Amino acid sequence: xxxxxxxxxxxxxxxxxxxxxxxxxxxxxxxxxxxxxxxxxxxxxxxxxxxxxxxxxxxxxxxxxxxxxxxxxxxxxxxxxxxxxxxxxxxxxxxxxxxxxxxxxxxxxxxxxxxxxxxxxxxxxxxxxxxxxxxxxxxxxxxxxxxxxxxxxxxxxxxxxxxxxxxxxxxxxxxxxxxxxxxxxxxxxxxxxxxxxxxxxxxxxxxxxxxxxxxxxxxxxxxxxxxxxxxxxxxxxxxxxxxxxxxxxxxxxxx
Amino acid sequence: xxxxxxxxxxxxxxxxxxxxxxxxxxxxxxxxxxxxxxxxxxxxxxxxxxxxxxxxxxxxxxxxxxxxxxxxxxxxxxxxxxxxxxxxxxxxxxxxxxxxxxxxxxxxxxxxxxxxxxxxxxxxxxxxxxxxxxxxxxxxxxxxxxxxxxxxxxxxxxxxxxxxxxxxxxxxxxxxxxxxxxxxxxxxxxxxxxxxxxxxxxxxxxxxxxxxxxxxxxxxxxxxxxxxxxxxxxxxxxxxxxxxxxxxxxxxxxxxxxxxxxxxxxxxxxxxxxxxxxxxxxxxxxxxxxxxxxxxxxxxxxxxxxxxxxxxxxxxxxxxxxxxxxxxxxxxxxxxxxxxx
Numbered sequence: 001x002x003x004x005x006x007x008x009x010x011x012x013x014x015x016x017x018x019x020x021x022x023x024x025x026x027x028x029x030x031x032x033x034x035x036x037x038x039x040x041x042x043x044x045x046x047x048x049x050x051x052x053x054x055x056x057x058x059x060x061x062x063x064x065x066x067x068x069x070x071x072x073x074x075x076x077x078x079x080x081x082x083x084x085x086x087x088x089x090x091x092x093x094x095x096x097x098x099x100x101x102x103x104x105x106x107x108x109x110x111x112x113x114x115x116x117x118x119x120x121x122x123x124x125x126x127x128x129x130x131x132x133x134x135x136x137x138x139x140x141x142x143x144x145x146x147x148x149x150x151x152x153x154x155x156x157x158x159x160x161x162x163x164x165x166x167x168x169x170x171x172x173x174x175x176x177x178x179x180x181x182x183x184x185x186x187x188x189x190x191x192x193x194x195x196x197x198x199x200x201x202x203x204x205x206x207x208x209x210x211x212x213x214x215x216x217x218x219x220x221x222x223x224x225x226x227x228x229x230x231x232x233x234x235x236x237x238x239x240x241x242x243x244x245x246x247x248x249x250x251x252x253x254x255x
Numbered sequence: 256x257x258x259x260x261x262x263x264x265x266x267x268x269x270x271x272x273x274x275x276x277x278x279x280x281x282x283x284x285x286x287x288x289x290x291x292x293x294x295x296x297x298x299x300x301x302x303x304x305x306x307x308x309x310x311x312x313x314x315x316x317x318x319x320x321x322x323x324x325x326x327x328x329x330x331x332x333x334x335x336x337x338x339x340x341x342x343x344x345x346x347x348x349x350x351x352x353x354x355x356x357x358x359x360x361x362x363x364x365x366x367x368x369x370x371x372x373x374x375x376x377x378x379x380x381x382x383x384x385x386x387x388x389x390x391x392x393x394x395x396x397x398x399x400x401x402x403x404x405x406x407x408x409x410x411x412x413x414x415x416x417x418x419x420x421x422x423x424x425x426x427x428x429x430x431x432x433x434x435x436x437x438x439x440x441x442x443x444x445x446x447x448x449x450x451x452x453x454x455x456x457x458x459x460x461x462x463x464x465x466x467x468x469x470x471x472x473x474x475x476x477x478x479x480x481x482x483x484x485x486x487x488x489x490x491x492x493x494x495x496x497x498x499x500x501x502x503x504x505x506x507x508x509x510x511x512x513x514x515x516x517x518x519x520x521x522x523x524x525x526x527x528x529x530x531x532x533x534x535x536x537x538x539x540x541x542x543x544x545x546x547x548x549x550x551x552x553x554x555x556x557x558x559x560x561x562x563x564x565x566x567x568x569x570x571x572x573x574x575x576x577x578x579x580x581x582x583x584x585x586x587x588x589x590x591x592x593x594x595x596x
Contacts, residue, residue: 007376009372010364091358
């Protein structure tokens with residue numbers, strides 16, 4: 001697995017020096033910061049239970065846009081850029097297995113995504129002190145929410161890697177991932193709500209319920225509820241799309 | 256033969272037993288209906304520097320990509336360092352240093368960072384990595400740009416960064432695909448010098464369509480055209496054995512006498528003979544490959560009492576040979592026909 005670790009380190013370095021990464025980070029922290037401040041203000045005005053504060057923050061718009069837009073932007077270059085510039089040739093003629101390349105790139109994207117999220121834990125921790133809430137915030141739901149976010153982002157990033165392996169066009173790769181995310185987050189919800197036949201079929205309802213990844217995150221993980229079937233669904237999805245990415249990469253050798 | 260051990264066989268061209276580091280047998284690569292490489296076979300022994308020649312689109316890069324494991328062969332087989340490129344691709348890739356035609360390296364990394372990454376990727380142990388990178392940079396002559404972003408160095412330097420990458424893990428075999436492409440004369444000279452230095456302890460396959468460069472660095476050339484192997488051997492020998500030379504003579508004698516003296520020489524292609532009469536008669540003609548009738552002609556003219564003003568055989572160049580066996584074949588025929596008329 002040395003090849004995966006080497007790829008991971010190189011990809012993290014690339015993220016660290018990429019202006020796009022910094023732009024995403026700055027925009028996310030700005031929007032998230034304003035949102036947290038306004039939610040905290042509302043909690044103070046309405047004297048809401050401070051323990052509900054962390055869960056309330058995950059329903060904020062920045063979370064949705066972070067999930068919808070960022071995985072596509074982070075993964076668009078993974079393979080599409082390598083193919084566009086031709087560096088895929090130097091990569092694939094190095095003594096490294098294809099699945100190590102896929103794992104290294106996916107892990108790097110996941111770690112960078114996690115790095116974007118982690119500072120918000122510090123913000124929640126700060127809110128425990130006076131003159132903010134001055135209350136003990138329950139960190140159990142926070143951890144659960146982070147687990148859910150990492151699983152969800154892992155799935156979307158795995159799809160992003162797959163989309164990036166299909167084309168040389170980085171923009172197309174990003175759009176494919178965003179469309180896929182939009183489809184996952186909205187389609188199952190709309191189908192379940194409006195198509196009566198589907199709503200009445202138990203298995204179909206269960207399947208669509210599992211596919212509603214953002215709903216699962218906000219209704220379960222963000223409230224501190226961990227359902228093993230959701231965890232298995234996310235992990236299975238990650239494995240499935242990483243496998244497809246590996247297959248796509250290996251098939252390039254056949255071209 | 257045990258897998259993983261270079262084959263010891265009779266050298267194909269050297270005529271002596273040698274360890275074959277690259278062995279290509281009936282290799283074919285098709286892309287859909289297009290045959291890029293058509294049943295080519297050749298072998299390269301340890302320590303050889305072989306020029307891989309061919310016009311653009313001849314199939315050089317495709318062959319190299321099969322050898323480096325980037326493309327699979329459609330049929331036939333290839334071994335590198337004793338490993339099958341199809342079944343033991345990872346071992347093959349560990350044995351080679353590869354410089355692709357276009358050096359596509361990550362523009363947002365510094366040269367040193369990029370080479371450290373590549374050294375790690377190629378399995379150079381951590382404690383040796385710094386030394387390996389320094390050595391590769393020194394060989395490629397890029398120490399002065401070690402801290403520059405790859406995207407900010409010139410094309411020539413980028414090519415040398417690619418060369419340093421090929422060298423960093425000290426591979427037994429170097430495969431260089433058009434390493435001087437797009438470089439200025441000074442940079443080309445520098446790359447050729449590096450290749451000559453590397454020849455002491457590496458087996459090198461050096462692809463190019465620039466003949467002078469191949470002649471400068473290679474002891475042997477493999478010529479490929481339209482996917483098929485056209486020639487394999489030492490450049491001088493190939494040229495002498497298969498390309499007509501030009502004979503020029505000027506002597507103080509009658510034109511008819513000069514015509515008779517030249518036309519009856521062994522190897523002279525009579526249909527190409529052209530004689531100009533005058534106070535000093537002159538003749539030009541083509542001589543069959545391998546023939547050198549200059550001494551015989553000199554003797555004949557001397558015996559006939561004709562003062563020889565000029566007598567020369569212009570040996571063909573590798574370029575002419577290249578023309579003859581690739582697209583230029585027709586043009587060479589035209590030359591011959593033109594000389595005859």
